[in-house]
Amino acid sequence: MTKNTDIPKPLTVKQLKDYVKHGGSYCPVCRSDSLEGESYDYGVGVVYQPVLCLSCGARWTDGYTLTSVWLDK
Secondary structure: OOOOOOOOOOOOHHHHHHHHHHHOOOOOOOOOOEEEEEOOOOOOEEEEEEEEEEOOOEEEEEEOOOOOOOOOO
16 A cells, blocks of 8 residues: 555644744745735635645635724724
C-alpha cells in the first residue's frame, strides 16, 4: 500500500493560535507571506475566504465573524 501525501494534515493547536494571533498574514504550514486570497463567500455574520500559499501550495479557508459595527453618521 502506498502512502497518500495528498491528504491534508490538520493544523496543530499552536499553528492555529499563531496564525490567528498574527491576523492570517502568513502560511500556517511554511510561514511564507506569499499568499493569494480567492473570492469570498458569506453567510449570516460570517465570511469565508479560500487562501493559497504560493510558496508551498498549501490551501485552507479563513473564516471571519462579525465582531462589531461602526455607524458612519
